[in-house]
Amino acid sequence: MATATPTVFIVDDDEAVVRALTRVLRSADFVVEPYSSPRAFLARAQHDGPGCLLLDQRMPDITGLDLQRQLGPNPSLPVVFMSAYGDVGTSVQAMKAGAMDFLVKPVAADQLLDVVTRALVRSEQALVERQERAEIASRLERLTPRERQVCDLVVAGLLNKQIAAELDLSEKTVKIHRGHMMHKLGVGSVAELTRLIGRHTLATSHPDSPTD
């Protein structure tokens, strides 16, 4: 995958605000793509590289919350909300819907740069994790159904003898499947295997769910 430049997207219906924020971010050498209409941003091709979205909450045609919902969950594009004082309620909703942070306008430069830096770091992490996940998934796909079964049972902590009984195979056959499986996945020990599978299932279940 081509590594695109980390990009900060700004969506705010107020052009003066967009210009000001763009200037602040550019003064700190961030790459910025400003939009003064949510529709223009939605029309843009999907951004594959690291990035973050600075989103105004209150806009005339699509609200920030609606836009966030339309984009769907995407850990590699963290959303930072901007709201006016008094819109705190909506900010809480935004956070619940998975926004990374929110800024109350007027936003001080230090705060803005700090939040954007953190958002980009998170985005990069999410991309690395996604790549890793894809990598593990492709390795898992190379397993035969039988090897996959053996894999699951090894991870579940069963001994070869128990696996043999479970799958109605001889212990010797189990050993062979197990050897192939470990080889294909590129792991040398049960501990490594458990870690790998753990990372896979963890990452695929709920990437960003907050702990309640």
Added chain:
Amino acid sequence: MDVASTEQRLIRTVAALAVSGWTAIGTPARAAEEVQKFEVLLLLPDQPITPAIQDLVEGVRSSLAGSARAFSISTQHLDVTRFAEQDYEQFADWLAMRYVNRRIDVVVAVGRAASDFASRHASGVWPAPAAVLLVEDFFGESNLSTRRRTAIVPMRFDFLQTAEAALSLVPETRQIILLGGATPNDQRYLRQARAALAPLGKRVTITELSGLSFEKILVHARQLPADSLVLALTFFADGSGQTFIPQRNAIAQLAAVANRPFFAIHDNWVGSAGVVGGRVFNYKALGQRGGNQVLAVLGLREPGTGSTDFTSHSSWLFDWQQLRRWNISERSLPAGSVVLNRESSAWQRHRWAMLGIAGALSFQMLIIGALLVQRDARKKAEMRVQQQLHELAHLNVRAAAGEVFASVAHELSQPLSAVLGNTQALQRQVSPDGSFPPEATEILDDIASESLRMSAVVHRMHRLLRKEPFEWSPVDVNAITASTTDLVRNRATLNNVMMSVELEPDLPPVSGDHLELQQVVLNLVLNAMDAAHQNGSGSRASIGVTTERSGDNIQLSVRDSGAGISAEVEERLFEPFFTTKKNGLGMGLSISRSIIELHGGRIVVHNLPEGGAEFRVTLPAAKAA
């Protein structure tokens, strides 16, 4: 049992960990066990500036001080007197953010509103705290969630006992007047008292004195029926919206001029508010019981009676001065009564006489004033009415201003963001030798134009809130309509209401007061916006505002997509204090009509065939000069 104790242990461990993690930053050498402080949050109905609330907080404090552990007590208040319940949703969100990094061990909710709030929102606001709820009239109700570790201390006002004692102390009584304020909270106490006094219905009539302005109640207080007595309940605000903090100030003024004795149910009123006394509620004792329950839910003390403490917090308390004033023998007081104010100074002896004289004098002056007005020309009287109306309209603007605030906050925060961003961008780009970047001119232009934008917003707001003498001048109906709709445009967006404005160009001006007429437009537009959503059909809420010329008149029409107005509502629509809104004052339309009539115009309302209602204002155009 097992599960519960494991959970408790777990919570404590987690709390200890959280505390040790936190204190490790500040005082690394001390053991977590030693420094663990319990955080108690008091969720109060009102600002902690009223005597009752101060006593209560003091009670909690003194009870916790008796324990070996350290406590830190903080308070938050709902301000129930001034805000309606629906505002609490946002308050919950605000609290959730405020306490996101702060651990609270126990929430003590005081009163019905705070308890409801705590049981509805606490889990979203403070993860897994224990709660102590001090609730009035708890009995028989259980919609309060009793979560994990909740203790309930019921508060009960002894309306009936106080009334019975009052009847035996003033035996000629045939009528008990329940005195209360006009807020929903006051009304709730009135209902409670009425229900509690039902058994007395055969012996005496029970009436209410409430809902009126304080001044009117003051007039009533001087001429109460000779066979009556007053049971003063609560007085958060009067019918005109004037609030009384502490409430006993209002009661003291009323009791001072009253021709019949006052009885009360709050301990801090006896001896300070001119009430005879009663079976009064002791707020400090309540606070202490609350504090004891805090210790109990934290496992630091044996709970009194399970998780609910039903002990009474009331006692018999009377004011010696008042007993003398109304000729009540001390011997007829209930057993166990405490009598305050026995010593009497010259001022105390003559206070009532002095206040009475002052009261009589001011009353006389009022009468003289009224006679003067009557004697004066009719025009002068009209001017006075006009002036009062103007004041009232100003009050009403203030109420509406709150509604407009959210909209204005957003309007200001946008240019403010632009100014701040541009300034800071420029600061960051100025080179060490002081030279500006090439973009500087554009940046400065932006700053200037955004500053002007802010000043326009402030100016608009100022015009709305400024109180100027009523002045007749040519008023451009289009201009006031446009500036009003601009003012609420953000609110419309926020509430998802489509607003269309059509102004007929080149309308002749009307003659009148700019501020007053703008007030009418604002009232109508805000009403329409509230009504627009109630169409039940789920179609997009919308309002339409139009102006047009019709002969020698100017017409302003405000239409909404709501459910229209039922015949019974229509009849009372323009009456003062009539409202269909939960937190409405009921003054908007009544004031609007008065203003329009003063301008020689008319305001009518009718339902539209396509649904919704239309308010139509007709004003005579000014004669061309």
